[in-house]
Amino acid sequence: xxxxxxxxxxxxDAVQDTFLKAFQNLPRFERRAKFSTxxxxxxxxxxxxxxxxxxxxxxxxxxxxxxxxxxxxxxRAWGDDPETMYSKSERRTLVEQAIGRLPVKYRVVLxxxxxxxxxxxxxxxxxxxxxxxxxxxxxxxxxxLREALAPHFAQGAESA
Amino acid sequence: xxxxxxxxxxxxxxxxHLLDEEVSPExxxxxxxxxxxxxxxSVVYDSTRKTIRILTDSFELSAGEVKSxxxxxxxxxxxxxxxHPETT
Numbered sequence: 001x002x003x004x005x006x007x008x009x010x011x012x013d014a015v016q017d018t019f020l021k022a023f024q025n026l027p028r029f030e031r032r033a034k035f036s037t038x039x040x041x042x043x044x045x046x047x048x049x050x051x052x053x054x055x056x057x058x059x060x061x062x063x064x065x066x067x068x069x070x071x072x073x074x075x076r077a078w079g080d081d082p083e084t085m086y087s088k089s090e091r092r093t094l095v096e097q098a099i100g101r102l103p104v105k106y107r108v109v110l111x112x113x114x115x116x117x118x119x120x121x122x123x124x125x126x127x128x129x130x131x132x133x134x135x136x137x138x139x140x141x142x143x144x145l146r147e148a149l150a151p152h153f154a155q156g157a158e159s160a
Numbered sequence: 161x162x163x164x165x166x167x168x169x170x171x172x173x174x175x176x177h178l179l180d181e182e183v184s185p186e187x188x189x190x191x192x193x194x195x196x197x198x199x200x201x202s203v204v205y206d207s208t209r210k211t212i213r214i215l216t217d218s219f220e221l222s223a224g225e226v227k228s229x230x231x232x233x234x235x236x237x238x239x240x241x242x243x244h245p246e247t248t
Contacts, residue, residue, distance in 0.1 A: 069169055075200050078207040083214060095218040114212050115219045120180070139176035146204070146211040153210065 014046045043116075047108075070143050074150030082153040098148035106141030113138050166194040171201045179209060 083091065099107055112123040124134040151157060166174075171194045177183040178191050195202045 070172055072172070072200065072204045074207075075203050077203045078210050082210050083217070088218070091214060092218040095215055099215070110215065114215045117216070135176050135180075139173075139179075142176075142179070142208055142212060143172070143204075145215065146208045149211055149214065150207060153214070154207070 011047075014043070017046045070140060072143065072147070074147050074154065076150065076154035076156065078150075078153050079155050085153060085157070094149065094152050095145075098145055101148065102141060102144055106137055106144060109134060109137045110141040110145065114142070164190050166190050168194075168198060168201055171195070171198070172204065175205055175208065178205070179212065 079085075086094065099110065102110070108127065109123065112118045112126065113120065118126070120131055120134055120138075124131045127134065129137070171191060174183075174187070174191060178188065183191065195205060
């Protein structure tokens with residue numbers, strides 16, 4: 001949720017709201033569904049609700065097509081351990097800034113898959129997408145994040 | 161004889177399968193063969209793997225963050241329950 005909302009305080013509220021909603025709605029949880037899928041869908045909806053409350057909310061569905069061909073622009077190699085170029089908190093700041101600039105529809109998928117480690121199937125179910133559509137968005141999001149981080153992590157980049 | 165040539169567009173479009181290890185051994189061999197001969201795709205693939213690693217690692221919650229988020233949740237639950245004094 002921090003990655004989704006870009007603001008730790010707002011995300012903390014959203015996490016708490018998520019667990020409260022889950023706690024309050026537990027009797028409505030259907031045993032057919034996986035608990036993690038259900039929780040993720042509440043978290044995504046809570047996060048998305050907060051995004052909608054902000055001015056200028058972008059739709060989850062509009063924007064550039066992830067099936068258009070992607071041409072990488074940053075093609076300098078990265079070192080074996082790019083993590084060592086920054087402290088953990090500096091890395092987190094760089095990632096937060098980069099992910100915060102991505103269109104929401106890619107940000108949501110990246111957060112579910114690569115931060116929360118939700119399975120492709122569960123993430124697709126939580127967002128009401130088919131598995132191929134989810135995979136296409138995930139790849140595009142990862143490539144866009146790579147472009148944004150490359151100036152900081154490619155060999156020869158200036159570390160802080 | 162399989163004469164399958166993978167160009168850079170094919171590789172980038174299918175890179176997700178390789179990243180998530182959701183690819184048949186045969187297709188994987190074709191994709192890796194392209195990587196071996198294409199410097200640009202090799203950089204893009206390698207740096208995307210590292211991007212995912214950095215992203216995942218950056219948002220790992222520390223024990224302190226888990227504790228503070230749990231405390232926040234408990235405080236809100238207590239606040240919700242407070243208008244209804246417990247009956248003994």
